[in-house]
Amino acid sequence: MSQEFLPFALPNIGEEEINEVVSALRSGWVTTGPKTRQFEADFAAYLGDGVEAIAVNSATAGLHLALEAVGVREGDEVIVPSYTFTATAEVVRYLGAHPVIVDIDPATFNIDPAAIRAAITEKTRAIVPVHFAGLACEMDEILAIAREHGLKVVEDAAHSLPTTYKGRRIGTLASDVTVFSFYANKTMTTGEGGMVVSAHPEIIKRCKIMRLHGISRDAFDRYVSKTPAWFYEVIEPGFKYNMPDIGAAIGIHQLRRLGGFHEKRQAMADRYDRELSDLPLILPPRPVHAGDLHSWHLYPVRLTAEAGIKRDDFIIAMSEKGIGCSVHFIPLHLHPVWRDGYQLTPARFPNAQAAFEAEVTLPLYTRMTDQDQTRVIAAVREILGA
Numbered sequence: 001m002s003q004e005f006l007p008f009a010l011p012n013i014g015e016e017e018i019n020e021v022v023s024a025l026r027s028g029w030v031t032t033g034p035k036t037r038q039f040e041a042d043f044a045a046y047l048g049d050g051v052e053a054i055a056v057n058s059a060t061a062g063l064h065l066a067l068e069a070v071g072v073r074e075g076d077e078v079i080v081p082s083y084t085f086t087a088t089a090e091v092v093r094y095l096g097a098h099p100v101i102v103d104i105d106p107a108t109f110n111i112d113p114a115a116i117r118a119a120i121t122e123k124t125r126a127i128v129p130v131h132f133a134g135l136a137c138e139m140d141e142i143l144a145i146a147r148e149h150g151l152k153v154v155e156d157a158a159h160s161l162p163t164t165y166k167g168r169r170i171g172t173l174a175s176d177v178t179v180f181s182f183y184a185n186k187t188m189t190t191g192e193g194g195m196v197v198s199a200h201p202e203i204i205k206r207c208k209i210m211r212l213h214g215i216s217r218d219a220f221d222r223y224v225s226k227t228p229a230w231f232y233e234v235i236e237p238g239f240k241y242n243m244p245d246i247g248a249a250i251g252i253h254q255l256r257r258l259g260g261f262h263e264k265r266q267a268m269a270d271r272y273d274r275e276l277s278d279l280p281l282i283l284p285p286r287p288v289h290a291g292d293l294h295s296w297h298l299y300p301v302r303l304t305a306e307a308g309i310k311r312d313d314f315i316i317a318m319s320e321k322g323i324g325c326s327v328h329f330i331p332l333h334l335h336p337v338w339r340d341g342y343q344l345t346p347a348r349f350p351n352a353q354a355a356f357e358a359e360v361t362l363p364l365y366t367r368m369t370d371q372d373q374t375r376v377i378a379a380v381r382e383i384l385g386a
C-alpha cells in the first residue's frame, strides 16, 4: 500500500501559463498592465452579452468592491446563506454593514428564496446568492424578490465558472454584479485572483477607482496616456485590490483551457454518479432547468443513516487509504465570529446544519487520472461495505 497520497485538489498549470508568466517577468511589467487588460477583455468576451470585467487580487476583494459599488453602507443589512465560505459574509462587515445569515434549500444547498423573503427588513440593501459547488441558485426567483423590494444582487460566483442558468452564463444574468474566484483550487486559477463582472458602466467605473486607492487613473493608464505620467488624483480612500500581470498571465491561458477543464469535470462527475449510485449516499443534485450547466467545482456527497459511519470517521478512513477529502462548508452559523456576534443557533438553520453533518467532498480535479478516480471509488465502496 505504498501508493502516493491523492490530494483533495490540485491546480492544472501548463507550459503556456509558465511561458506567459516568464514573458511578464522578462517584460519588466509585473504589476497590473497589458496582460491584465488582455485577461479582462478575454474574460468579458468569453461571457458575452456586453458585460465588462475587472480583474482583482481575490474574489474576497471583488465582493468587497461590488458591495461598496452598489451602495452598501454602515448599518445596512445584506442577506447571505449560512452554507458558504466566510468571505461571503466578512466583506459585509468591512463596510460596517451586517450579514443576515439565512438557511438553504435542503436539496441543492443553495440559498432558499423563502428564507430571503422572511429576512427582509427596512435595512436590507442587498442579497448575495452563492452558487454552491457550481449549481446555479434559483436566480429568477431571487431577482424577482430583489426587484420587488428594491434590493441589489451581487452573485458570489466563486464556484460557478462555467455555470449556466437556463441557458445563460453566470455573469450575464440581470443581477448588479457577479464575482468569480481564481483561488488555487477553483475551476481555473491565477494563484490568487478574482474577476468582477457587471453590465452597469457606473458600477464598473466605481470598482476600477476603488480597486486602486481611489485613484482616478491606474498606473498603466498613466504610463500610456498623453498627460504627464506623474499626475493623478485621489478621489476616495480606496483599496489595493489590483491583479498583477504575473497572475493575469496564468489566467489568459487558464481561460482558454476552461472548456476542456469542464469536459473533464463533467465526465468525472458522471462517472462518480454511475459508480456510487447504489451506495448509502445522497449524490449531488443535478440541474433541474433546461439549459443549466453545473461547473462541478465540487462533488459533494452526503452519508445517509444507513451508511453506518459518521462523516468525520469516513474522512479518516479515506485518509488512511491515502485519499484527501474535504467538507464544504462548516456553515457560518457554527463559526464563533458569526455565531457569537449575531447569537446564531443551529436550530435556526436546520437545512444547513443537516447538510454539514453529513457532507463529504470527494476529490474532483482535472489532473486526476482515470486510475485516481478508480482508487477513490474503490475506497468509498470498501468503507461503505459494498
Ligand SMILES: *Cc1c(COP(=O)(O)O)cnc(C)c1O
Residues within 6 Å of the ligand: 057, 058, 059, 060, 061, 084, 085, 087, 088, 130, 156, 158, 159, 180, 181, 182, 183, 192, 193, 194
Ligand atoms: C473561494 C471562495 C471565496 C473567496 O475567493 P478568494 O478568491 O479566495 O477570495 C468566496 N466565496 C466562496 C463561496 C468561495 O468558495
